[in-house]
Amino acid sequence: MKQKLVIGTRGSKLALWQANYVAGCLRARYPAVEIVLKNMVTTGDRILDVPLAKIGGKGLFTKELEVAMLNGEIDLAVHSLKDMPTELPAGLVLAAVTDRVDPGDALISPAYKTLANLPVNARVGTSSLRRKAQLLNARPDLVIVDLRGNLDTRLKKLTTENLDAILLAVAGLKRLGWDAHITQILPQDICLPAVGQGALALEARAEDTATLAMLQFLDHEPTRQATLAERSFLSEVEGGCQIPIGVYGQLDRAGQLSLNAVIMSPDGKEVVRDTAHGRPAAAAVLGQTLAVRMLDNGGREILAQLFTTK
Numbered sequence: 001m002k003q004k005l006v007i008g009t010r011g012s013k014l015a016l017w018q019a020n021y022v023a024g025c026l027r028a029r030y031p032a033v034e035i036v037l038k039n040m041v042t043t044g045d046r047i048l049d050v051p052l053a054k055i056g057g058k059g060l061f062t063k064e065l066e067v068a069m070l071n072g073e074i075d076l077a078v079h080s081l082k083d084m085p086t087e088l089p090a091g092l093v094l095a096a097v098t099d100r101v102d103p104g105d106a107l108i109s110p111a112y113k114t115l116a117n118l119p120v121n122a123r124v125g126t127s128s129l130r131r132k133a134q135l136l137n138a139r140p141d142l143v144i145v146d147l148r149g150n151l152d153t154r155l156k157k158l159t160t161e162n163l164d165a166i167l168l169a170v171a172g173l174k175r176l177g178w179d180a181h182i183t184q185i186l187p188q189d190i191c192l193p194a195v196g197q198g199a200l201a202l203e204a205r206a207e208d209t210a211t212l213a214m215l216q217f218l219d220h221e222p223t224r225q226a227t228l229a230e231r232s233f234l235s236e237v238e239g240g241c242q243i244p245i246g247v248y249g250q251l252d253r254a255g256q257l258s259l260n261a262v263i264m265s266p267d268g269k270e271v272v273r274d275t276a277h278g279r280p281a282a283a284a285v286l287g288q289t290l291a292v293r294m295l296d297n298g299g300r301e302i303l304a305q306l307f308t309t310k
């Protein structure tokens, strides 16, 4: 067992909450081990005024941490699983995927409360193509306004940008104790979450067996299996987190894994929706099979248009 573990994290409030949560779990489990946090800045933190989809590239919130890990400056990195590309750099692994609490998306609308109640042409802030497409699919009249920045910045923009509502992940709001702002959790038939939304990813070096063993207790198998199916789906459609797809894997009481997914055009007009069920042990194949089926049923054309109009 190591005597000291250095955790790398981004400096946003949410990232710090997540890193401190993991640090707390580690300190409780290994009282003799020194747990240190190291703040780092990623490209995603540096460029705050450009929509993520326009910056492009993968791993905007992870790359600098991964380089530091490969250099041995940090032993593990804590990320939102949602921000992790499906392929990790050589030499790094997902040491653990934590229990997912809330996968959903929240509407914050102090004046109107729910999506159904928003007036015609209401202004809704979101920076995610996935949320934008699904909102427009349900409410083609809405005016979607880009909303970048950390969670606190985005909450402020609700007032400063004169928005009627904004959309944020329930998980992030709950972690920061801001869930009182939530006026509606969007049902999954309207808005499917992003791959991995709500779960934390602990990334470490593949050869660092001591750290891997110490992180094992934080791994939550049902979440790992469900998100493996989601990530395998994403990998098959070959998109980063910046394309309009929603997908959610869930284990039912009988231990079956179900996977619900949607591929949409950015305007929400073209939609391919599908569901697959299977054994958790076959999670990767389940995600891949569903993706292939949805691509064959119109998804490929939707994505092709997306990449040519960019």
Ligand SMILES: NCc1[nH]cc(CCC(=O)O)c1CC(=O)O
Residues within 6 Å of the ligand: 080, 081, 082, 083, 167, 168, 169, 171, 172, 196, 197, 198, 199, 200
């Ligand atoms: N894109 C940034 C990001 N990455 C993870 C979360 C929320 C927490 C999570 O999904 O685990 C957020 C904020 C948001 O989408 O509202």
